[in-house]
Amino acid sequence: MVIAQLSGGLGNQFYQYALARCLAHKLNTELKLDLRYVKVLNNEKPRFHIHYRLGAFNILENIATPEEIKHVLETGINPNSPKELENIQGDIYIKGNYAHSERFFSDIIDIIRKEFTLKNPFSPKAEMWRQKILSAECSVSMHFRHGDFAYNPLNISNDINKKPWFNITPLDYYYTCMDILKQRYNNITVFVFSDNLPWVKENLHLDVPTEFVEGCESDDEEFILMSLCKHNIITNSTFSNCAASLNSNPDKKVFRSIYSTAEVVQKFLGSLTPAKKDALLNAKEIGVPFDYYNQPEITMKPIFSLLLVVNNDAKNISETLDSLLGQDYKYYEVIIIDNASTDGSDKICSEKIKDKANVTFERLESKVSNSAAWNKALELAQGYYVSFLKVGDCLLTDSLSKLYTINEYKIANIIHLFSWLEENENGNVAFGEKKYSEQRDVQFKEEKRGAIMSTNGQIAAKLLLDKKINSFLGTKIYNCEFLKEHKIKFDEQLPDAEAEISFQKEAFFKSKYFMYVSNAFYVAPKI
Numbered sequence: 024m025v026i027a028q029l030s031g032g033l034g035n036q037f038y039q040y041a042l043a044r045c046l047a048h049k050l051n052t053e054l055k056l057d058l059r060y061v062k063v064l065n066n067e068k069p070r071f072h073i074h075y076r077l078g079a080f081n082i083l084e085n086i087a088t089p090e091e092i093k094h095v096l097e098t099g100i101n102p103n104s105p106k107e108l109e110n111i112q113g114d115i116y117i118k119g120n121y122a123h124s125e126r127f128f129s130d131i132i133d134i135i136r137k138e139f140t141l142k143n144p145f146s147p148k149a150e151m152w153r154q155k156i157l158s159a160e161c162s163v164s165m166h167f168r169h170g171d172f173a174y175n176p177l178n179i180s181n182d183i184n185k186k187p188w189f190n191i192t193p194l195d196y197y198y199t200c201m202d203i204l205k206q207r208y209n210n211i212t213v214f215v216f217s218d219n220l221p222w223v224k225e226n227l228h229l230d231v232p233t234e235f236v237e238g239c240e241s242d243d244e245e246f247i248l249m250s251l252c253k254h255n256i257i258t259n260s261t262f263s264n265c266a267a268s269l270n271s272n273p274d275k276k277v278f279r280s281i282y283s284t285a286e287v288v289q290k291f292l293g294s295l296t297p298a299k300k301d302a303l304l305n306a307k308e309i310g311v312p313f314d315y316y317n318q319p320e321i322t323m324k325p326i327f328s329l330l331l332v333v334n335n336d337a338k339n340i341s342e343t344l345d346s347l348l349g350q351d352y353k354y355y356e357v358i359i360i361d362n363a364s365t366d367g368s369d370k371i372c373s374e375k376i377k378d379k380a381n382v383t384f385e386r387l388e389s390k391v392s393n394s395a396a397w398n399k400a401l402e403l404a405q406g407y408y409v410s411f412l413k414v415g416d417c418l419l420t421d422s423l424s425k426l427y428t429i430n431e432y433k434i435a436n437i438i439h440l441f442s443w444l445e446e447n448e449n450g451n452v453a454f455g456e457k458k459y460s461e462q463r464d465v466q467f468k469e470e471k472r473g474a475i476m477s478t479n480g481q482i483a484a485k486l487l488l489d490k491k492i493n494s495f496l497g498t499k500i501y502n503c504e505f506l507k508e509h510k511i512k513f514d515e516q517l518p519d520a521e522a523e524i525s526f527q528k529e530a531f532f533k534s535k536y537f538m539y540v541s542n543a544f545y546v547a548p549k550i
Contacts, residue, residue: 045128045131168262169218204256206297254272254277279311329356351420357379408438408500438537514526
């Protein structure tokens, strides 16, 4: 028996399956899948935010039981590298992501291509793109990966000499690939695939017909569409890498990005004579270097929207604004609604947010309830997650970056931040059963990672009865799509305090997944 542990995104799961499939075929034994590290549809207790991605395809979908996994782990072979797979026999447990090349399953590539076809027909939009790709004389798939690379705090640094954690492939790489490809091929049509098409549309300028593929119902469809192109220009992504592996064109050219330096890139470009380009095109795979340190500036949709309502708060507003505007995370926005303040709060806000591109400020001419103001801000929010704040609420500088690095947050409907609750003049603070004696302005560092809890009415009621959960609206961050799906808004007919409690109750009772993040800090307002 061969068991494949699935983890990561679609590309990683593809290669994990393909390698295990090849070994099972070679050994004439059964192939089974270990799904413990992926979230399966309708699974009530997900361990991770990563979803099982292979269910859309016609693969051998045999799920390993816990007993089978335990047996193979204890008695079988657990290789750590491709070298250990040579002349291997017996039960095998495949884990890790070390086989990102079709050479590890080239013997059964036709079987893999047959199995990685969609179970369901293309959606109408995807079918339209399929027809366009197949009718193009020389179709080229070009993939841009931005999202998870750009969003990751490890890639955000003001130090130009600091090596980025994840590379974002620059435009020059794609232009160089096209320059080489045009040496031999005419009538090229480029089909662009990306998780950030608006940026690519604005910044990519090619001198050949270019189609930006959008409107598909899933990235499974885009994955297959990429494989239907005659040639592939891929980025640092297993998604486009395995799509190129599925490409059955016998004359395909696959361009791969190579981490390098500015000096090596310039030397490579200087050597690109027509003869050199032609020689490169004699190979199926062409490596093109790019400057690993020259990361392009990418604009992305904000992850977090911080919604602040201001009510004649001129005396106390500066501390809150400094807290919200001083986050060390990049992809967030602040939306400020000044509720017809008459004490100059609007002027303080205008001065503080000057030159801040991630801030939206709107001043209401007539005073409304906080509930109406927050509902107004929610309509303007673009982030995936939103938090409702009042003057006095503060986040420590790295709260959002810490929250982002906990991957599991992406499936939570509600996230509760650690709350800094003052107990006495000495600065003692408490949350739940834990007590610390630290000054409020000292950042306490807690290493415990966030935990996802599956909620139901009983659990939600228990949480809501805990005053520490309910004390401050600002400690909660809500999934924006979750709020929209369940039409959860503040009841503008209730007094503000009651509307806050009502909003939280409705959200908790309708939520499926709740998360407490102990290492992302919220500083409670002075009461």
